[in-house]
Amino acid sequence: MKIWVLLGILAVVAALAPFSGPFVILLLAQVLVLGIVAMSVDLLLGYTGLPSLGQAAYLGVGAYLAAILATKFGFGLGWDFWIVVPLGILMGAATAAFFGLFAIRASGVYFLMITLALGMCVWGLAYRWNSLTGGDNGLNMPGRPKFGIELANDLAFFYVVLGFFVASFFALQLLVDSPFGKSLVGIRERELRMRILGYNTWLHKYIAYIIAGAFGGLAGVLWAHLNGIVSPSDLILTTSVDVLLMVVLGGPGTLVGGLIGATIVVFLREYLATMVQWWQYVLGAVYVLTILYLPGGIMALFKGGRR
Amino acid sequence: MDANFWLIQTFNGVSYGALLFLLASGLTLIFGVMRIVNLSHGAYFLLGGYVALTVIGATGSWLLALPVAALTIAVIGLVMERVFLRPLGFDPLRQVLLTVGFAFLFQQAALDIWGGDNLIIQPPPSLSFSVVVGGLHLPMYRIFMIALAAAIGLALWFAMERTRMGAMVRATVDDAEMARGVGIDTSRVSMFIFALGAFLAALGGVIGGAFLGVYPGLDFEVLPIAFAVVIIGGMGSLAGAAVGSMLVGLADNFGKALFPELAYFSLYAPMVLILALKPTGLMGRE
Numbered sequence A: 001m002k003i004w005v006l007l008g009i010l011a012v013v014a015a016l017a018p019f020s021g022p023f024v025i026l027l028l029a030q031v032l033v034l035g036i037v038a039m040s041v042d043l044l045l046g047y048t049g050l051p052s053l054g055q056a057a058y059l060g061v062g063a064y065l066a067a068i069l070a071t072k073f074g075f076g077l078g079w080d081f082w083i084v085v086p087l088g089i090l091m092g093a094a095t096a097a098f099f100g101l102f103a104i105r106a107s108g109v110y111f112l113m114i115t116l117a118l119g120m121c122v123w124g125l126a127y128r129w130n131s132l133t134g135g136d137n138g139l140n141m142p143g144r145p146k147f148g149i150e151l152a153n154d155l156a157f158f159y160v161v162l163g164f165f166v167a168s169f170f171a172l173q174l175l176v177d178s179p180f181g182k183s184l185v186g187i188r189e190r191e192l193r194m195r196i197l198g199y200n201t202w203l204h205k206y207i208a209y210i211i212a213g214a215f216g217g218l219a220g221v222l223w224a225h226l227n228g229i230v231s232p233s234d235l236i237l238t239t240s241v242d243v244l245l246m247v248v249l250g251g252p253g254t255l256v257g258g259l260i261g262a263t264i265v266v267f268l269r270e271y272l273a274t275m276v277q278w279w280q281y282v283l284g285a286v287y288v289l290t291i292l293y294l295p296g297g298i299m300a301l302f303k304g305g306r307r
Numbered sequence B: 001m002d003a004n005f006w007l008i009q010t011f012n013g014v015s016y017g018a019l020l021f022l023l024a025s026g027l028t029l030i031f032g033v034m035r036i037v038n039l040s041h042g043a044y045f046l047l048g049g050y051v052a053l054t055v056i057g058a059t060g061s062w063l064l065a066l067p068v069a070a071l072t073i074a075v076i077g078l079v080m081e082r083v084f085l086r087p088l089g090f091d092p093l094r095q096v097l098l099t100v101g102f103a104f105l106f107q108q109a110a111l112d113i114w115g116g117d118n119l120i121i122q123p124p125p126s127l128s129f130s131v132v133v134g135g136l137h138l139p140m141y142r143i144f145m146i147a148l149a150a151a152i153g154l155a156l157w158f159a160m161e162r163t164r165m166g167a168m169v170r171a172t173v174d175d176a177e178m179a180r181g182v183g184i185d186t187s188r189v190s191m192f193i194f195a196l197g198a199f200l201a202a203l204g205g206v207i208g209g210a211f212l213g214v215y216p217g218l219d220f221e222v223l224p225i226a227f228a229v230v231i232i233g234g235m236g237s238l239a240g241a242a243v244g245s246m247l248v249g250l251a252d253n254f255g256k257a258l259f260p261e262l263a264y265f266s267l268y269a270p271m272v273l274i275l276a277l278k279p280t281g282l283m284g285r286e
Helices: A002-019 A022-048 A056-073 A081-103 A109-128 A154-177 A179-189 A191-196 A201-227 A237-250 A256-275 A279-293 A298-302 B003-034 B041-059 B062-088 B092-114 B140-162 B164-174 B176-181 B186-208 B218-233 B238-258 B265-277
Strands: B130-133 B136-139
Touching: A002 A022, A002 A154, A002 A256, A022 A056, A022 A154, A022 A179, A022 A201, A022 A237, A022 A256, A056 A081, A056 A109, A056 A201, A056 A237, A081 A109, A081 A201, A081 B265, A109 A237, A109 B092, A109 B218, A109 B265, A154 A179, A154 A201, A179 A191, A179 A201, A191 A201, A237 A256, A237 A279, A237 A298, A237 B092, A237 B218, A256 A279, A256 A298, A279 B062, A279 B092, B003 B041, B003 B136, B003 B140, B003 B164, B003 B186, B003 B218, B003 B238, B041 B062, B041 B092, B041 B186, B041 B218, B062 B092, B062 B186, B092 B218, B130 B140, B136 B140, B140 B164, B140 B186, B140 B238, B164 B176, B164 B186, B176 B186, B218 B238, B218 B265, B238 B265
Parallel strands: none
Antiparallel strands: B130 B136
């Protein structure tokens, strides 16, 4: 049911996109890319009960991988874009596999803090490792890939991003509906009981963390090509917090909620900001009001959601 | 790389650590007593600097700006705690998002009131000279920062260890439920600690305004560093905040001087290791 509504809405958006302005198309693509990151955070927060405050790190490693390959080696600007995508996914997964060794040991507020610290480590490297990352200036992408179709065309690129979003959504939906996904929910609800039942809860959380990192890496590759520039400001703490808000605002444990949250936050940050000076009051108010009045997120308003 | 290099870098590191102590001691107390992860703490630091600029602009007195700025922000913190944080209960995720929301609101308000320029708080002439010790030029202002942080650290330690209020705070840190059981008004203790934390952060903002500056975005720049201090020292521990701020101050200075490409990594990687190996921090209690 939920899936058909989502696909219907995406189909309508895809059909209307050619008739909207270039700015709106870019914003829609941003929503979809951040929607992938938000769904990856939802896998952790909504299904496994792990509030990650550092998911921007995986967006970052994916984006920097694409940018470094493109600027230093001219790689990934033609058909080889389809090699960079799995490389980005691998990069996100590998980084998460390493970071997870530290992070999964922690729980509750310590998990928040250690993911914050890991995110800041990646930011610190991006910010200061000038020879590799271009430091504060970041790396300018030489252009979007072209292979038969020109992705330099924003509309064409939007459709590619849409394809990746839908694929990510189905992959994650399959995952959370699988027995593995069900055990993640069990861990969220009552980790001790799952452990007594014989589940290796550490391994379950570790695998979920790696999968979330992989989707973060995928989003990063798309993010690099979408914006044409990768800089440390893409992976500051605020990005991670924004993504967390997207999930809480949309409704944790729903996957679709992440997209709803991403739509609202991107609209406020990018669209409203071009119209009024005081947009950040609205963003701040959305944060505060969500926490005070919408504990289950928007999806909870149409039943479903997390219980 | 002679002896002077090491001495000067150590001196700079310690004085930066002194500033970090002002910022982080409040954050660690707030966490220890109330279990609140306060992401508005950087905003308190920034607002403190801005309020001080206004006071200095109106009266010309830097000395007056210190208490006025700190008290103003303490009141803001107090209201935030009473109205929003206290009813929220204990859920770190919701605290994080709520306090980030406030940080954004404060950021916008500061932008509307004080504009987007990079401002500097000029220290009074009586602190703007250098003393020469053994051939090293040491800015008096940095010596003052170290002295002030040491004085405040001692005062906090004395208040926590030797006064009745301090005993109540420690009891609340150790076991809030028990503390309520023996008749301590833990709600009042929390209110007091939150206001004190905001007070200290704003004080740090005024002091730091002389060499970090006061500008939009400073709030989210100092916030993760304050968390690094708190985590390395141990959440809730004053002694830990002192040790942590010295370590982070020195690591920051030597990191930037010796391996600039790893400068920030060398701050946050220890934070990760501490969290993974000993989550209670160097000085925290189990």
